[in-house]
Amino acid sequence: MTKTKLQKYSPFHTKLSQSFQWKTHWLWSTLFFFLLLRLFWCINFPMANDEVYYWDWSRHLQLSYVDAPPFVAWISYVGSILFSGSFGARFLLPFIHIGTTIFIILSSKKIAEITHQQFSNETVIAILILTQLAPVFNLEGIILLPDGSLLFGIAGALYFLLKALHENIIKNHNALNIKYGLFFGIFLGISALSKYHALPIAIGFFIGTILLRSFEKSIKDIPFWITTVISAFIISSPVFIWNYLNNFASFHFQSQHGFSGFSFQIKPFLRYLFGSMFYLLPWFFIPLFYFAFKGIQKKSSLKSIHTICILPFFILFFIILFSSLGKQALPHWAMPGFLLLIPAFCVTWKPFTGKYRKIWKKLTFTSIGICILIPSFLSIPLTNQIIVNTFTKIIGNADPLFQAFVWQNLQEDLEKQQNIKIVSAPYQQVNSIENCQNQYRIASLKWYWTSQIAFHFKNQPKVYNFDFNNSSFYTWRDEIFKFAECKFIILGSMDHFNQNEIFKIMNVEEIKEFYLSPYYGETIVYIKGVLKEESTLKQVYAKMKGDIRY
Known part of the structure; x- marks a missing residue:
């Protein structure tokens, strides 16, 4: 294969300012590379405590579970039918992650069309950087957690909501098309089958749409929202049935993660805040948060299509942030909100043609080193043994x-x-x-x-x-x-x-x-x-x- 043909498969040699085309080789070669890499990690990366816990669920299938909804167990069950061990337990996650990435690209394209901005190769490369190289999104493509399917669900829901809004603008309809309400609800249902974070995110979508459309127009959208609620409820009904049969145990359990027994403490708050930066890397966390903050500074911004992405983020992020003032909150709980910012953010972000392109090139390669090399090293048994031996020599134990x-x-x-x-x-x-x-x-x-x-x-x-x-x-x-x-x-x-x-x-x-x-x-x-x-x-x-x- 000639050098020219090889360059077709590399995002580093594409013309950044050109309009993006789905048939481009470099997108699919990049996704295929990360798919193969994550499948390798699925086999060899050590199984964390939460992962084996959810895997054990899959050997005792239920409509739902006290700790979380059931989708993570169902994913592990299907994968374990095909393959054994960690490979089977995690097998479907890299494919789900690709689906999430594609929905984020589709959503970003819709935002570009609604705002009359160019949807360029650079925009798609920016999306790939955030979805494949931010540590939390990178690892949620292999780690058996409810978050993997939650991200897929909310990404699909965002796309169909944007599609409904875009069609309404183009065709000048009075109401949102209930056909898209059906698909919007299905993906919200998948989110609810994955994690209870789906509720504040769905509320954010709803309020954001009303602000964008105005209250008068939203009255005409009632059939759209009824269709959404019914389809979401049907898809997520196993959660409600299980809770009804078990004295709503899961709802009680989740309520204790909120403000029950709240006692002001600063350490959990700081752990949550700095943990969020670490999970995303500071150079991704700060621009994304600044974009969201800037997007709600002005009252007129509430009429922007960006509100559909920004409002669910803030609702989820601040619920967990305030909860962390009194109870332990894990940093990855707010990451679905950051994922929803990516489509709108990347339409405006110019990492390789903007003012700070030299810095972003260095940070991109740094991210590659962190997010590809470290998991790969930890997937090699000899490397793990060297790490254990090194700890033992330095501090006397592991x-x-x-x-x-x-x-x-x-x-x-x-x-x-x-x-x-x-x-x-x-x-x-x-x-x-x-x-x-x-x-x-x-x-x-x-x-x-x-x-x-x-x-x-x-x-x-x-x-x-x-x-x-x-x-x-x-x-x-x-x-x-x-x-x-x-x-x-x-x-x-x-x-x-x-x-x-x-x-x-x-x-x-x-x-x-x-x-x-x-x-x-x-x-x-x-x-x-x-x-x-x-x-x-x-x-x-x-x-x-x-x-x-x-």
Whole structure:
């Protein structure tokens, strides 16, 4: 292949000021490169605690779950049918991420058409930079979290809302086309099946449209919004059905992430703010936030099409920001709002032809180094071992890396270092009590220990969770009284071990405390025994369900 032909597949050699064409080679070659790269990461990048937790959901499919809506489990289930291990659990996410990127490009094109601006190659390259190189969006293309499908849902919803508004302007209709209301609602429904963040974002879309259209015109849009609400409700109905059948447990759980028990603290606020900058990288966070702030400075700006992107961002961002003043808020919770800013921002952003083009070129290559090289290095087992060995040599242990790397070889290390051999039987979805007296079942004391053991032990066994103080998916799955007088081995962190609680449910035969090299500061507890009679276990379980701390 000649050099000229190769340049057709590179975004670095395209004419930036030219109008973008979908048939261009460099867009599809770039997306294909990131697809292959993310599939490689799916296989080799260490599985985080949340990921294996959601993967364990997929082995026990439900209409919804106490922690979050069900779409993440459904994605993992379908992928696991096709492939095993982390590759199967994550398999669909890189493809979903491509869909999100395409919807963002389509949305940006609509904004350019509505505002009569050129939709150039530079605009699409800018979108690729933000969607592929900002750390949070980059990794949400492989990490098994509800956020991946949420981003896809809101990106699709934004596009169909913009399409409805654009058609209304071109054809000078009195009302928004209900055909687009149907698709708008379907994608909002997908968002609601993914994460409860869909609600404030949908409210932002609604208010932004009313401000843009005026109240008088919005009265005529009632059929559009009725169609949207009905289609969104039908798609997301599994969430409402599950909550109705389970005393609205998930809604109670999520409410505790908001302002319940609010107590003013500055540290969570600062962690959230600086964490958001880190997740996006400061050179992406600051321009995006400034664009949004500038977009609502003037009253006339509320009549701009940019309002459709900006208002959902501010509603979501400030809800979480104010919540972080009193409770812990994770930085990635607000990232869907930043994604919605990208289509409008990139129409005006000129990173490679503007005043600061030299700086942006350097920052782009810096972003490539951070967002491609680091995950790739962490996907190489030899590299991970070097990191663990380096920590051990410098500080004497690898304790800070415990939760990232201990799980892969935990079963083997237990046998080699402590002579503890745990036989792990294949997973059974039904709570069978056959062979209850002959074999030991496995349990742990915290949700992520339960999930990590289940994922990494041989045969990926069913691991039970004996945490009686905190609610999780396992609270609903594991009715311990069904295993009265069954043999159990409990393995977990000493930090989670409450001797009185375990003695209430088990006749203990053996307790052992130890650490595994090179994690010398992380004490592990091994407990062996037989569960007590059914009546006792029922009392404990009933009290646990009654005293759940959501």
